[in-house]
Amino acid sequence: xxxxxxxxxxxxxxxxxxxxxxxxxxxxxxxxxxxxxxxxxxxxxxxxxxxxxxxxxxxxxxxxxxxxxxxxxxxxxxxxxxxxxxxxxxxxxxxxxxxxxxxxxxxxxxxxxxxxxxxxxxxxxxxxxxxxxxxxxxxxxxxxxxxxxxxxxxxxxxxxxxxxxxxxxxxxxxxxxxxxxxxxxxxxxxxxxxxxxxxxxxxxxxxxxxxxxxxxxxxxxxxxxxxxxxxxxxxxxxxxxxxxxxxxxxxxxxxxxxxxxxxxxxxxxxxxxxxxxxxxxxxxxxxxxxxxxx
Amino acid sequence: xxxxxxxxxxxxxxxxxxxxxxxxxxxxxxxxxxxxxxxxxxxxxxxxxxxxxxxxxxxxxxxxxxxxxxxxxxxxxxxxxxxxxxxxxxxxxxxxxxxxxxxxxxxxxxxxxxxxxxxxxxxxxxxxxxxxxxxxxxxxxxxxxxxxxxxxxxxxxxxxxxxxxxxxxxxxxxxxxxxxxxxxxxxxxxxxxxxxxxxxxxxxxxxxxxxxxxxxxxxxxxxxxxxxxxxxxxxxxxxxxxxxxxxxxxxxxxxxxxxxxxxxxx
Numbered sequence: 178x179x180x181x182x183x184x185x186x187x188x189x190x191x192x193x194x195x196x197x198x199x200x201x202x203x204x205x206x207x208x209x210x211x212x213x214x215x216x217x218x219x220x221x222x223x224x225x226x227x228x229x230x231x232x233x234x235x236x237x238x239x240x241x242x243x244x245x246x247x248x249x250x251x252x253x254x255x256x257x258x259x260x261x262x263x264x265x266x267x268x269x270x271x272x273x274x275x276x277x278x279x280x281x282x283x284x285x286x287x288x289x290x291x292x293x294x295x296x297x298x299x300x301x302x303x304x305x306x307x308x309x310x311x312x313x314x315x316x317x318x319x320x321x322x323x324x325x326x327x328x329x330x331x332x333x334x335x336x337x338x339x340x341x342x343x344x345x346x347x348x349x350x351x352x353x354x355x356x357x358x359x360x361x362x363x364x365x366x367x368x369x370x371x372x373x374x375x376x377x378x379x380x381x382x383x384x385x386x387x388x389x390x391x392x393x394x395x396x397x398x399x400x401x402x403x404x405x406x407x408x409x410x411x412x413x414x415x416x417x418x419x420x421x422x423x424x425x426x427x428x429x430x431x432x433x434x435x436x437x438x439x440x441x442x443x444x445x446x447x448x449x450x451x452x453x454x455x456x457x458x459x460x461x462x463x464x465x466x467x468x469x470x471x
Numbered sequence: 472x473x474x475x476x477x478x479x480x481x482x483x484x485x486x487x488x489x490x491x492x493x494x495x496x497x498x499x500x501x502x503x504x505x506x507x508x509x510x511x512x513x514x515x516x517x518x519x520x521x522x523x524x525x526x527x528x529x530x531x532x533x534x535x536x537x538x539x540x541x542x543x544x545x546x547x548x549x550x551x552x553x554x555x556x557x558x559x560x561x562x563x564x565x566x567x568x569x570x571x572x573x574x575x576x577x578x579x580x581x582x583x584x585x586x587x588x589x590x591x592x593x594x595x596x597x598x599x600x601x602x603x604x605x606x607x608x609x610x611x612x613x614x615x616x617x618x619x620x621x622x623x624x625x626x627x628x629x630x631x632x633x634x635x636x637x638x639x640x641x642x643x644x645x646x647x648x649x650x651x652x653x654x655x656x657x658x659x660x661x662x663x664x665x666x667x668x669x670x671x672x673x674x675x676x677x678x679x680x681x682x683x684x685x686x687x688x689x690x691x692x693x694x695x696x697x698x699x700x701x702x703x704x705x706x707x708x709x710x711x712x713x714x715x716x717x718x719x720x721x722x723x724x725x726x727x728x729x730x731x732x733x734x735x736x737x
Contacts, residue, residue, distance in 0.1 A: 280636065
């Protein structure tokens with residue numbers, strides 16, 4: 178069964194005036210058809226205002242579609258009776274680490290979710306220890322979150338979501354406010370969850386480098402999904418990406434430029450290693466077939 | 472500078488008083504404070520003093536910390552003493568110009584002063600030996616029965632603990648905004664009182680906006696983690712009475728009995 182499935186999903190922000198009439202409406206999402214398999218690592222990218230965050234909030238039933246239907250783990254998010262089950266099944270990590278940590282001690286914050294679910298006390302402690310170990314924050318369990326770095330706070334937030342045992346975790350630009358070290362820590366934690374705990378991860382970002390490790394990428398623009406595919410498929414279309422004012426990783430760009438200059442490189446090179454290997458292979462080939470004498 | 476303010480006045484230590492259940496300490500303090508107003512004789516005072524001394528000794532909190540609380544109410548204390556001294560009618564002892572000091576006046580002034588000081592000592596002892604988190608937990612449990620008359624016990628406790636968590640964050644933010652506004656030419660230092668208060672506007676407006684934004688973000692994060700009020704919630708650190716807590720209740724009861732006995736000795 179698909180963990181997330183949507184048919185023609187649309188969402189419209191409305192502001193209502195004092196008479197209760199709709200004054201201003203903005204179509205934030207339209208015609209979105211999604212299929213996400215359990216265990217996938219999905220990246221959603223797009224320029225600012227493309228509807229990424231609005232879509233993320235749909236997965237957690239914070240917002241519900243104004244058009245079409247969204248099923249999370251087989252449950253329709255528009256049904257109010259499903260809301261809490263959906264929220265337990267899809268955890269959410271937000272952008273600002275300070276504004277999502279509730280308690281004054283790290284371990285108590287991780288315990289907040291399970292407390293809300295009514296998990297028995299002993300089980301909460303077990304989950305808290307386990308989740309803090311997974312994200313590598315067990316040493317800091319007695320600390321105040323205020324004294325941690327941004328990356329560490331974000332890892333605590335991830336542990337807090339994990340402690341609710343979700344099937345899927347949605348991260349809404351979790352690295353936007355972090356320094357490069359913090360970004361690496363958070364991505365590593367996300368990757369580990371996906372690989373070891375087999376949790377479906379949906380990463381929303383505008384850093385193209387973070388997309389490289391995803392199984393599939395969705396590119397959004399003006400409330401629509403405009404491109405779908407593996408990172409390689411997406412990044413091989415440099416020109417199309419530019420149209421949506423999105424960058425490609427530096428290596429991919431370099432490979433693309435070299436290709437234009439006539440070097441026979443494959444499309445969609447994603448990492449430094451790949452490019453090096455390709456160039457070395459090319460050089461070897463040239464040696465094997467030495468240039469014909471004139 | 473602004474960040475040096477400590478929240479609450481918890482004094483970390485490993486004493487018997489620190490380990491007590493917060494509920495015992497809250498009830499104990501309440502009982503003690505009320506009891507202070509029940510006696511007017513030296514025997515009662517002696518019992519109250521001994522009990523307080525016993526608790527302070529048990530808490531291992533240095534006396535200087537306990538005295539600190541009195542400093543805050545010094546002016547208030549002085550005013551009360553002076554008023555009692557001169558305004559309570561009775562057998563005159565001393566006459567200065569048009570003012571008379573009566574025997575009853577001295578008696579009332581001394582007792583009121585001692586009561587107020589003991590009241591502060593008692594309540595400081597509670598906050599010094601209990602972390603803010605424990606206090607909120609204790610308060611929540613004690614207020615729980617009042618849910619029937621719609622007292623939002625859980626909500627109040629939750630608000631208190633969130634406030635405690637956000638005080639340092641907002642202080643840091645105040646610092647940041649202050650620097651940013653100073654860089655733009657705002658002046659927080661010079662001028663009279665009115666100018667200084669007016670000068671706070673460019674500090675308070677952005678601070679409030681940011682606080683509201685944080686509040687809305689936090690509410691979203693809490694809902695995303697299935698928070699739906701106190702109903703059906705379990706506790707990570709549930710309060711449970713231990714043998715020590717039962718003994719403490721016994722000690723409080725003993726104090727009340729001794730006080731009643733002392734009251735008969737007039």
